[in-house]
Amino acid sequence: MRTALLLAAFLCGPALADRQSFPPVDEADRDPSLVEFRETLLAKIAARDVDTIVALACPDIYLSHGGDGGPEELRANLVLDPQTLSEEYREDADAMREQYWTDLENTLSQPGYFDDEGEFWMPHQWQITLPASLDAHLAYFVTGQNVSLRQQPNRDAPLITRISHEVVILRDHQSSAEYQRVLLTDGTQGYMHSDFLWPMTGHRAAFVKSDAGGWQLCTFVSGD
CATH class of the missing domain: 2.30.30.40 (SH3 Domains)
Structure with a gap:
């Protein structure tokens, strides 16, 4: 809530x-398996391990308010091929790619909370209703x-x-x-x-436990 x-x-x-x-207040300690999942994911982010990060995402991971989402969109964001950008932004591709990685790491490192559905959201201030x-x-x-x-x-x-x-x-x-x-x-x-x-409209992320019992990254998005 x-x-x-x-x-x-x-x-x-x-x-x-x-x-x-x-x-x-970081509620992650309520579930040791969540702590382990977050530590693993952050280690893979630090190593820039695209394949493993994509494998740890939900099949319908939500990444933007206008895109289709899904692991392949996540992969595209992590790799960011300059040819996928309009010409005016291609020279900024390296900086944009690095900023995406930095935003992902910073967001997943924040204190988080469990919502009423059992999803774990970061950062903790996302639970504040304006x-x-x-x-x-x-x-x-x-x-x-x-x-x-x-x-x-x-x-x-x-x-x-x-x-x-x-x-x-x-x-x-x-x-x-x-x-x-x-x-x-x-x-x-x-x-x-x-x-x-x-x-307050900045990046936030959510981990969700799958039916098989494993945690997955299911949201990484910004905007209102």
Whole structure:
């Protein structure tokens, strides 16, 4: 069951919602076979073992909101032949391929939780339900403990407060910026280092136990 986040309509004015913290709790230890599966899969990712990773995926693995899914789409994403890209992106194929591997490894390394169906989802903050009135693309999760919120976008700027595992809003995300201007749910505004911000529409993944009793990677997707 996803945890409700009561943000009210704070985008319309300051200080309309209390701040809430969602400390990470990894429930994987509830099933030793899951721990073993995740460790094996992460080792194969580190080794760039495409064949084994594809073999550990569900026959209908969900990979995008517009694609067909399935192991062959996963293989194509892991290999990323430049010839499958439009000409304007072919020179970026190596960087795009490496980013996919990095996103997969980072996502599967996150704390996760079991949903009501017994599926194991990562990262743990995916269980937070945002209000329908909030554009999910503006919401980010602060992944660190005691992360500095500063008055200006640099590490020497005066400290406003420290943030631990909260949802914040970025109205104007700057993809190449070291610091982002964020809005807390109580209306406080300041600058936070980009390394600690995970988009709430970012990558998430799910492990599902097959009828035969083995775990499989069945979802790896981003977007709302």
